[in-house]
Amino acid sequence: MHFAKHRWYRGTFRPKDSFLESLGFFLSTNIIMEETMAYNHKDIEQKWQQFWSDNETFKTVEDADKPKYYALDMFPYPSGQGLHVGHPEGYTATDIMSRMKRMQGYKVLHPMGWDAFGLPAEQYAMKTGNNPRDFTAKNIQNFKRQIQSLGFSYDWSREVNTTDPAYYKWTQWIFEQLYKKGLAYEKETLVNWAPDLMGGTVVANEEVVDGKTERGGFPVYRKPMKQWILKITAYADRLIDDLDLVDWPDSIKEMQKNWIGRSVGASVFFNVEDSEKQIEVFTTRPDTLFGATYLVISPEHDLVDQITTPESKAAVEEYKKAVATKSDLERTDLNKDKTGVFTGAYAVNPVNGKKIPVWISDYVLASYGTGAVMAVPAHDGRDYEFAKKFKIDMVPVYEGGNLEDGVLDSEGGLINSGFLDGMDKQTAIDTMISWLEEHGVGHKKVNYRLRDWVFSRQRYWGEPIPVIHWEDGETTLIPEDELPLRLPAATDIRPSGTGESPLANLDDWVNVVDENGRKGRRETNTMPQWAGSSWYFLRYVDPKNDQKIADEDLLKEWLPVDLYVGGAEHAVLHLLYARFWHKVLYDLGVVPTKEPFQKLVNQGMILGSNHEKMSKSKGNVVNPDDIVERFGADTLRLYEMFMGPLTESVAWSEDGLNGSRKWIDRVWRLMIDDENQLRDHIVTENDGSLDMIYNQTVKKVTDDYENMRFNTAISQMMVFVNEAYKADKLPAVYMEGLVKMLAPIIPHVAEELWSLLGHEGGISYAEWPTYDESKLVEATVQVILQVNGKVRSKITVDKDIAKEELEKLALADAKIQQWTADKTVRKVIVIPNKIVNIVVG
Template sequence: MDYQFKDIEKKWQQFWADNHTFKAENKTDKPKYYVLDMFPYPSGAGLHVGHPLGYIASDIFARYKRLKGFNVLHPMGYDSFGLPAEQYAIQTGQHPAVTTEDNIATYRRQLDQIGFSFDWSREVRTSEAGYYKWTQWIFMQLFNSWYNKDADKAVSITDLVAHFESKGSAGINAVCDEEILSFTAEEWKAFTEQEQQAELLKYRLTYLRESTVNWCAALGTVLANDEVKDGFSERGGYPVEQKKMMQWSMRITAYAQRLLDGLDTIDWPEPLKEMQRNWIGKSVGASVKFPLDKSTHLAGLSADYIEVFTTRVDTVFGVTFMAIAPEHELVAALTTPEQKNDIEAYIAKTKKKSELDRMADTKTVSGAFTGSYVLNPLNGEKIQLWIADYVLAGYGTGAVMAVPSGDQRDYLFAKHFDLPIVPIIDIQNIETEADPTKEGKYINSEFMNGLDYKAGTAAVIAKLEEIGAGKAKVNFRMRDAIFGRQRYWGEPVPVYFKDGLPYLIDESELPLILPEIDKYLPTETGEPPLARATGWSYKNQESRDKKQEEGFSYELSTMPGWAGSSWYWYRYMDANNSEEFASQEAIEYWKAVDLYIGGSEHATGHLLYSRFWNKFLKDIGKTPEEEPFKKLINQGMIQGRSNFVYRLFLQSGEELERNFDEINKGKPLFVSAKYANEILSTKILPIGYTKETSFKDILIGQLGKDALSEHVVDNSLFVQKLHVDVNIVNNEVLNIEAFKKWRPEYAEADFVLEDGKYICGWEVEKMSKSKYNVVNPDDLIERYGADTLRMYEMFLGPLEQSKPWNTNGIEGVFKFLRKFWRLFHDADWNFNVSNAEPSKAELKSLHKIIQKVEQDVERFSFNTSVSSFMIAVNELTELKCNKRAILQDLVITLEPYAPHICEELWVLLGNEAGTISYATYPKFNPAYLVEDEFSYPISINGKMKTNIALSLSLGNDEIEATIRAHADVLKYLDGKEPKKVIVVKGRIVNIVA
């Protein structure tokens, strides 16, 4: 039979499901290998052709590893909590759980069609109670932990309490809030429970704190930093403003250094690591305290100094003013009555600016003088104190010691406001701009004068420490992550409130189930949707004792989208465990993900949070590895490739603008791409022009005389470029009949063709419905089958490169599979394989591909092995090879790429159904590739001229002698004696003439 991909693929997909072919065991004597894909958010749109790219690559890898004798864990699941389902619920009233379920069903159907070797018995869904129970459990562990800097790890909060009880707050070196109390053991014990809890909250790894958040009014929720782009929400593009709110946060900053260090130990793409490094943003410098000049109106102020962070503490003698953020908490207190108007006007201006276009306009210098002064801690010099919006409240201390001679922003500011600029290095050139050099010797710097950068920095830090005015300090750009969303469709936080303070519910009460509510909107009083749940409150012995009928109220915000995805790879190890998030045994066996494939858009979100939770789980002894994803590959984005048709109006643009609706109803005329381009480049001119260049003859020539009266209005040409559905365009040729059906208003349209065809234009754009460039994998599977789709997606180019999707060329892959099928069949499509001994040439073809696939898969170069398979099949077809000894091994090597056809042929070859997945990858034998002759390329002065076949047994001298005497070579040399002959054995001969 001819290659019947539909029957074959359906049959084997069913077989794999029925026989649990890809079920992985948690214990075998085989070595383990864990291949993970970033699990999808099941959106309503289903999969487009770009989604499976990474899944296909990981599936090929997983199948290959099985053939290589590994016990492979290759699971799949759904990140099923999230905003889109909830937005949809708000619009339609449908429960997000229902739409999510539907979407998952669609995803599953689409994934099954592609023939992935997932172990579905381990499927996880983050929105299921059996899963989010453990997300809540991890939250509780975080709540019960603090970060001990001395031990450099998270430890139990009970240890902290014990310390407080015996020694008070002395000797604690923690990552914690800034405004912690100092107290003795006695004082601690004298605290009320409420006071103790309030203090402990400042240490917990997840904590509640009034913090500035990204508030998105349109979505009714706060967003994480990585969910905000240029002041707008990443999802939906709604404006985001800064707002102070009581919020759950995760103390990820405690792990900043470890997150940074870990990057050096993992095999990830360098750009991705770089993005994380930038996000963490470590800078080494010093903090310096500048005393306030209290000889003035500031006498009564409680604050004594302003602290700054600087990476160039060596330039402290060049400080000529100080700038603080307009939002700085001391601004009001520091402003003198005379400056009050200026300052208030400036603050009002910056507020408006940050709302409108915060990202534009970084060039304009602006600021206002407070009227107050600080003193340089080293020489007591009086320094003006300004506010300026180039100082960010959220970075460092929100204050900058300005050194105009060394920093360009400070320089521009000083020039603009006529402030002094003091050079502090002898070779500094500050005529036109700041000079941040570290070379040269210090000047104008008292005790530092004459020192170089290294010695100067050490000296100034020593001095600052000595007088208590500063110290060396490391600063991180990364902030603690906000961990609450005022939304419904997420994990409930397992916390209730008593006397305004949060307490964990009892572990035995997990999971805290997401309650039903009537509407998925905030309440009238602005509380999150969960406030709508009736009778949803925490009742325990205490509430009953206190005769609180209604119990304690639960936390009403839910967890953010990244909560469930920050640990899911552990759940796959033991997905159905109801006692633990995964058994110690399973975790000990699988340890960490060996290969993780996904998009780089998760660089600073998911991948950072996951590393953070992983480190925490390791600290509390639940998991063994410091890093969760040993190797990571970013698959490139699949961009859209749009097609265009060109509608031509034979009238002026002004007329069209005036009367477009009316004109648009007229009979449409479309011109092929060539004509559109020539019209746009004015190679073709309107009707009135000379014969050679006028559009008139083209029009009459193709559409007849009547076309003139039908289309021509005046002597103008106007081209309108319109998107056309890529699915009715084949190799840029428009299917005109399909086009007329696609848009009824074009049913009567006329077309000006080139070579009898309508050629469309094309461009690379985002893949989106509105651009009609979405290609659905279902359609391609229907036409060519899953094996073809799998191989074509790989054939498209290197996995990590972004590329536009273009279905042109898929035929070639389909033809290859058919040709492969034909190797096993005679002219009448009867299965026909011989047991004859293979020839040398056949063995060579086979072993070339065995070696090639091995090398390619190991370096994730899947596109090149597809080409090599084509070469192998072309060669074997040429050799008319139908020998079992060759074909059986070939089937195994192709199985990871095209599993269905290979399963079918495997069984036709007489093997047991389902066993190919665990067959042994054929052993490469280099002996079959050995040649005894090589066709040497002969170049003269580096230019290839001819080939001469020589035995490989010849030595360099023999080769040179033969070449020098060869007739062809003598002809090229034209009697001249070569200056030099370079012989590289088995490679090339180069003659220098």
């Protein structure tokens, strides 16, 4: 243990001293601490949090004349672990923006809530025999206490909770709209079946990591199962194109584009010889069709059984079996060596009538495109490897290169391609697509990597899907006026064992009979956690409305969200799903904007002091409760904003934290004496000595906050405080300005100083400071004198003097003369008010 490095608070102990010395040390320290501890964070923070609560200071203002600002945090999953120091980073950022905007005259919507459905609560409940509802309620209570202890300016009257029936009524309502629009359908699909996760559950592709469940690390198998699917692919184009409308980091836009994976190409139909069957392939390179010397279809493809010749049957069956038992991991990462089997069938290349063999291979994915490709081994690396291994013909269709050396590129003109010969790539693509369309053997096609969204979860702790399956085969929605379909209050949640959710065990709930005596069974699947979080930002606008998702006028008033801050782990899925739902609701006329989140910011991660991700197992987790107790919420807020740019990951440092506390003390001492009185060097007159630095500070801090560069804003205020310490007199208006600028970051201390400066009613709606442009201009400027690009001297001259005069002064400078004396001046570059560079040789 390094005691010197862990001076927690004003050095409370010194282990190397003898006992007697330590005793004396403690006694004197305590006396002094009592004298100088004018700023007591516990008292002040408690006092002002009470004040804000009593006065409903942060209740959202409804005022048609004020501009609006909607600052949103990604609402947390209230885990049993409690708050992590990473949470307050983003929360502080939106809080600073909210508090500044209020002071600038905006009406601000700044809410918080709970994404409270989810797997851990269900797992915990199963393990302990408790109800996830009680467990979740307890966790929310703890999260709320922790968040409130940090002094965020949330309007708690708008708190939402995804597990509240009054909330999920509308989640179910949205599902019903999706169903009515044909965007929700049931399908028997190959799903990721994890038999060991909670007695058997299905997880989405994105929740599978390395062939195992993301949570728990259980093995995953592929199994056909009837699932609810949402047709997100119908919105693929708009989800890409509308990214142009929002102010998001380029990296996130790029990730979403890649995830959707739009590629433009052509569908081409190949007739299977001696058969009525056709194989449709998708290709982005129709220009290379003359070079297609075989087809490959995925082993799972429907046509495999139909076209395989009797002689090949055994080999094909064996290959299919081998592939089916391989995990996705083995099919991709582990096996770079191409495998495959000839089906015995031949297809006809529509463009030249050539007979080409049809193979199956696992390098063709069933889930992408049509599950079949035309192989052009001369110009595609994968096809090249495959053809080389199985000794299949290669026909180059672009001039140049040697096939012995490997796959060829597609520069230059086409060859061996009939009517395409001599064309360049793009012309050939366009010409070929026209040809295919004219001859009815293909057409232009856009393909996506994005899959439809598997929306069912075999869980208890989620929104019930409001659907009944009747004995006659009909499927109906629960009528809207009967929503919400409540999650039954089960006391004993157990896996059904069949792969269905634990709801299947609850006979009273599952079995229904209609007025005609027709029997039915409720859908036992529940919704994924993504459901509730895909629209919660709409509910904050009108959280108590029991007639609608939210009032249209209020939605028009507040949307879109002006600032959305959260972790980059939600870069793709949450943000894509929320955008998808938003667009569906836009099409229904429910919401007024195409996009939900105008500006998005991803905060970086706060790493442990060893520069590694914080985790229990590494023992580097910092608990915010502990920091609030020892240093106060203001110190935590200040430190997290000062440690580096919001968007970057930075390592936690106890020393840095301590420094932040010391600076708050320093600001405090600048204005307040040991008797807790305003210091008498704070005066009403202004001797002008702080004019320049004050006005610079207001300008920079305002601008930096607006652009969320909190670290540099803080450093500018530090510079101002350093200057203020050197001044004899401190104009009261400047001190008030400083306190106002500090208020968004360290609100409790700012409130206390504001009241000590003689103001009543709190600082939250005090007017944001302004600066005087005329005080920013200096009469003289320092000009850098360089010789051959190296700084050799500096002169101070009147601002805006003529170029010629500046050049003359520069050349006359004594130090410059030393450097230029015996040399020829070849050139002089003069940048007024900045620099003179003399080139000699």
